[in-house]
Amino acid sequence: QGQLVESGGGLVQAGGSLRLSCTTSGRTFSRYDMGWYRQAPGKEREFVAAISWSAGSTYYADFVKGRFTISRTSAKNTVYLQMNSLKPEDTAVYYCAADRYNAAVLGGTAAYWGQGTQVTVSS
Numbered sequence: 001q002g003q004l005v006e007s008g009g010g011l012v013q014a015g016g017s018l019r020l021s022c023t024t025s026g027r028t029f030s031r032y033d034m035g036w037y038r039q040a041p042g043k044e045r046e047f048v049a050a051i052s053w054s055a056g057s058t059y060y061a062d063f064v065k066g067r068f069t070i071s072r073t074s075a076k077n078t079v080y081l082q083m084n085s086l087k088p089e090d091t092a093v094y095y096c097a098a099d100r101y102n103a104a105v106l107g108g109t110a111a112y113w114g115q116g117t118q119v120t121v122s123s
Contacts (some may be wrong), residue, residue, distance in 0.1 A: 002027035002112050006094045009117030012086055016121070020081040022096030022114060029098055030076035033110075035105040038092035038119075048094070049081060050105045051116075059106060086121045093118050 009021040022034065035050030049070040050059040058070055069082040079096060094117050097110035104110050 002029060002098070003113055004098060004114035006096050006114045009094060009119045009121075011122065013121045014086060014088055014121055014123050016086050016118060017082070017084045018086065020094055020096075020117060020119070022079040022081075024077045024079075024098065028077075029112075032076075032098040032100055033102045033105045034072065034079045034096065034098045035110070036066075036070065036081045037095045037097060037108065038090075039088075039095070039116075040092040041078065045095070045108065047106065047108065050102070051079065052102060057102075067094040070115060083119070086119075088121045088123045091119060091121050 003026045005023050012018055020113045033052050036048040037045050038048050039045040047061050050072045051072055055072050067085045072079045096114040097105055098112040099105050099110035
């Protein structure tokens with residue numbers, strides 16, 4: 001049974017940066033597309049970014065383009081989300097997701113999810 005574990009969240013001032021990590025275990029995720037979602041209090045979970053298993057394709061929500069960068073290690077077992085120019089509205093719990101199918105990751109129906117890491121951006 002595969003597992004995803006997020007880390008790297010925390011408290012940062014507006015304009016600052018954080019790098020989130022999603023470490024996989026329990027099975028090989030090298031052929032899985034992976035992504036990041038977030039959920040703010042009182043709001044629905046929303047897509048942030050995704051990366052194909054080969055790292056050849058990346059996808060971003062409009063509200064993070066130019067600020068966030070998704071990447072994965074050459075071994076494909078860890079995915080990162082580099083977040084720059086953070087805004088208070090980026091405050092949320094960030095979740096890592098993985099699935100064999102790109103559509104599932106982009107559509108929020110991925111088979112594997114992490115437990116989330118809290119990101120808080122102060123103004």
